[in-house]
Amino acid sequence: MAERCAVIGVGQTHHKAKRDDISIAGMVREAAKMALTDADLTWSDIDAVVIGKAPDMFEGSMMPELYLAPALGAVGKPMLRVHTAGSVGGSTSIVAAHLISSGIHQRVLTVAYEKQSDSDAMWALSVPQPFAAPLLAGAGGYFAPHIRAYMRRSGAPEHIGRMVAVKDRLNAIRNPYAHLHLPDIDMKTVEESMMLWDPLRYLEACPSSDGAAAMVLAAEDSVSGSYPPAWIHGMAMRSEPTQFAGRDQVNPQAGRDCSADVYAQAGITNPRAEIDVAEVYVPFSWYEPMWLENLGFCDLGDGWKLTEAGATAFDGDIPWNTSGGVLSSNPIGASGMLRFLEVAMQVRGQAGEHQIDGVSRALGQAYGGGSQFFSMWVLGSDKP
Amino acid sequence: MSAAANADRSVRRPVSIASFAQSDNVRRENERNEVEMLQPVVAEVFANIGIDKDDIHFICSGSTDYLIGGPFSFVTALDAVGVWPPRAESHVEMDGAWALYEAWVLLQEGEIDTALVYSFGRSSPGNLQEILALQLDPYYLAPLWPDPVSLAALQARALLDAGKATEEDFAAIASRSRKDALGNPKAQVSNDISTEALMKDDYVVSPLRRHALPPITDGAAAIVLAAGDKAREWSDNPVWITGFDHRIETHSLGARDLTSSPSTAKAGEVAGVADGAVDVAELHAPYAHQEIILKEALGLGDGVRINPSGGALAANPMMSAGLIRIGEAAARIAAGEAGRAVAHATSGPCLQQNLVCVLEGGE
Numbered sequence: 001m002a003e004r005c006a007v008i009g010v011g012q013t014h015h016k017a018k019r020d021d022i023s024i025a026g027m028v029r030e031a032a033k034m035a036l037t038d039a040d041l042t043w044s045d046i047d048a049v050v051i052g053k054a055p056d057m058f059e060g061s062m063m064p065e066l067y068l069a070p071a072l073g074a075v076g077k078p079m080l081r082v083h084t085a086g087s088v089g090g091s092t093s094i095v096a097a098h099l100i101s102s103g104i105h106q107r108v109l110t111v112a113y114e115k116q117s118d119s120d121a122m123w124a125l126s127v128p129q130p131f132a133a134p135l136l137a138g139a140g141g142y143f144a145p146h147i148r149a150y151m152r153r154s155g156a157p158e159h160i161g162r163m164v165a166v167k168d169r170l171n172a173i174r175n176p177y178a179h180l181h182l183p184d185i186d187m188k189t190v191e192e193s194m195m196l197w198d199p200l201r202y203l204e205a206c207p208s209s210d211g212a213a214a215m216v217l218a219a220e221d222s223v224s225g226s227y228p229p230a231w232i233h234g235m236a237m238r239s240e241p242t243q244f245a246g247r248d249q250v251n252p253q254a255g256r257d258c259s260a261d262v263y264a265q266a267g268i269t270n271p272r273a274e275i276d277v278a279e280v281y282v283p284f285s286w287y288e289p290m291w292l293e294n295l296g297f298c299d300l301g302d303g304w305k306l307t308e309a310g311a312t313a314f315d316g317d318i319p320w321n322t323s324g325g326v327l328s329s330n331p332i333g334a335s336g337m338l339r340f341l342e343v344a345m346q347v348r349g350q351a352g353e354h355q356i357d358g359v360s361r362a363l364g365q366a367y368g369g370g371s372q373f374f375s376m377w378v379l380g381s382d383k384p
Numbered sequence: 385m386s387a388a389a390n391a392d393r394s395v396r397r398p399v400s401i402a403s404f405a406q407s408d409n410v411r412r413e414n415e416r417n418e419v420e421m422l423q424p425v426v427a428e429v430f431a432n433i434g435i436d437k438d439d440i441h442f443i444c445s446g447s448t449d450y451l452i453g454g455p456f457s458f459v460t461a462l463d464a465v466g467v468w469p470p471r472a473e474s475h476v477e478m479d480g481a482w483a484l485y486e487a488w489v490l491l492q493e494g495e496i497d498t499a500l501v502y503s504f505g506r507s508s509p510g511n512l513q514e515i516l517a518l519q520l521d522p523y524y525l526a527p528l529w530p531d532p533v534s535l536a537a538l539q540a541r542a543l544l545d546a547g548k549a550t551e552e553d554f555a556a557i558a559s560r561s562r563k564d565a566l567g568n569p570k571a572q573v574s575n576d577i578s579t580e581a582l583m584k585d586d587y588v589v590s591p592l593r594r595h596a597l598p599p600i601t602d603g604a605a606a607i608v609l610a611a612g613d614k615a616r617e618w619s620d621n622p623v624w625i626t627g628f629d630h631r632i633e634t635h636s637l638g639a640r641d642l643t644s645s646p647s648t649a650k651a652g653e654v655a656g657v658a659d660g661a662v663d664v665a666e667l668h669a670p671y672a673h674q675e676i677i678l679k680e681a682l683g684l685g686d687g688v689r690i691n692p693s694g695g696a697l698a699a700n701p702m703m704s705a706g707l708i709r710i711g712e713a714a715a716r717i718a719a720g721e722a723g724r725a726v727a728h729a730t731s732g733p734c735l736q737q738n739l740v741c742v743l744e745g746g747e
Contacts, residue, residue: 061518082475239471
């Protein structure tokens with residue numbers, strides 16, 4: 001029987017285009033120290049460290065956890081390094097949580113980061129491989145055709161993507177840690193921004209950020225800190241193959257299976273009614289309506305209608321990405337953990353200006369690769 | 385299995401090594417890419433116990449992008465399993481031994497009973513000496529491009545200076561490993577050559593002669609873990625994991641006593657190595673002198689048979705050599721050659737990070 005596990009501390013950097021004031025070690029330590037302080041703990045209270053990041057080529061440092069061990073107080077402790085593509089921040093949180101729910105450890109520090117300014121993610125994603133089709137367009141070029149497919153299937157009008165872009169950027173103004181603060185953004189400025197990958201315009205795409213996220217997870221007997229713990233009610237990962245005939249990249253089975261697993265663990269049968277707030281990995285605007293359907297918040301083809309009706313807005317009935325989301329901060333390896341961390345902040349009531357009142361249950365979701373890797377958790381204010 | 389020991393350790397639920405398979409370990413796999421190298425290994429690890437992917441509840445793999453020279457090396461590797469319908473799956477950018485640890489952690493919770501763990505590494509397409517230099521501190525060390533052999537030589541020199549070993553000891557370890565490897569059909573380097581003959585080798589980096597270095601290897605490996613009823617269903621005599629831990633040290637070589645391995649000692653202590661007699665140890669010592677350091681850290685006496693497979697001096701596939709140690713140690717127990725075995729895996733320069741797994745046969 002699994003032990004209860006809760007988030008008892010969160011920390012993150014101010015996400016920026018370039019953190020040229022600090023090394024990678026300094027950056028991860030900044031987030032980790034903040035999480036420890038939040039949990040009212042010190043380095044010596046931590047039993048194990050689990051770190052995650054996206055491809056090592058993003059910084060040009062191979063298996064950098066070896067070098068980061070002392071900066072994260074891991075010397076003499078177990079240290080794991082997770083890498084599951086863009087979902088890694090979520091997967092890392094889940095691997096860390098299992099160290100507690102398995103009864104092995106009492107307090108685990110988990111950290112995720114990316115220092116994108118050290119390299120060029122577009123290049124790192126496009127290294128030519130023998131006998132493989134070159135992907136020279138980065139992630140946006142990969143996802144744009146899937147967005148077109150979604151628009152065709154659902155009949156969604158063109159302005160939906162722009163609505164998401166505006167909504168998430170206005171939410172980001174409430175979040176002091178967000179990379180982009182664009183108070184003047186509106187539908188017109190998004191529409192007039194440069195076309196990158198049809199139908200995605202510049203302001204519908206995520207930024208490239210330096211940043212780190214950290215959480216302290218604890219067993220029931222080891223809960224500390226001034227904010228209440230956010231209990232894990234369910235967590236799951238799912239993967240499916242990258243390419244095969246018949247794969248639905250618009251509404252991937254792995255995403256549906258992953259959410260079904262998490263909802264079952266959490267006893268959720270109607271996500272829209274039972275989840276108060278969600279942080280969902282939306283790196284390109286159109287992924288909000290797509291994931292609304294994939295996560296079962298509405299029927300197939302209706303995702304864009306929820307967005308259009310304002311259901312996912314800050315004052316809607318299912319606020320999505322109140323932190324500003326990936327569209328406002330994207331230190332890739334940390335982007336998934338930021339989703340998981342933001343819902344912890346909402347459940348604990350520590351989200352400040354972007355706090356939604358009375359959150360008792362929240363969903364964090366991350367995805368990666370070509371939409372074939374998913375990780376999710378549901379947190380709650382009550383013990384599961 | 386000693387139940388009393390388990391009560392003190394973190395092992396709540398016995399998990400067995402139900403099946404193990406590895407590819408031939410070769411200097412250069414030119415014919416097949418990573419997926420093609422891995423696929424027959426996965427097929428074999430299932431066929432050994434007559435199961436298929438539908439019997440697997442969780443998958444975890446270990447690999448590194450820097451060998452393949454592109455991002456997401458683990459992504460296409462999943463095609464060696466065929467994860468449809470979608471599976472619960474995870475990946476560590478570490479040796480497969482740590483992927484096994486992650487899967488073992490999940491099995492401790494009792495919600496699932498089986499896991500597939502695999503790892504792979506093809507070192508031949510690149511220059512391993514240069515690639516591993518990029519594993520070092522990116523600000524102060526990597527720009528100097530110190531290669532792993534030179535760093536290992538620093539460690540070997542420190543060991544000699546401390547009077548803990550002689551160069552003949554290194555050669556004797558290599559001689560024994562290569563001779564043992566004659567019995568391992570998967571080994572890359574195997575022959576019957578005396579310590580005296582090996583001492584005539586030239587230095588690669590003093591005090592390390594050619595024989596004290598690991599070969600450069602392409603290879604893959606896989607293990608199936610089983611708990612509960614599945615463990616007994618899949619084996620009449622399961623090999624159980626009775627202790628499991630891993631620890632890391634600081635990265636800065638100047639801040640470490642390179643002649644000892646406190647992280648191995650700590651992991652061995654938590655895993656309970658000293659709780660019973662050890663018959664066999666499979667130690668992941670890529671450089672001959674590291675076996676001496678590891679033996680001391682684990683408190684293994686002269687009666688313990690070290691690396692009957694030939695160890696990493698006979699084949700050192702990056703990201704798999706640690707997982708293979710666990711598979712080989714389990715195989716000795718399954719074959720009735722040992723009752724209790726210790727398996728070890730390492731990562732990072734000069735044994736920076738170490739994992740210890742204790743295995744036992746019987747009820």
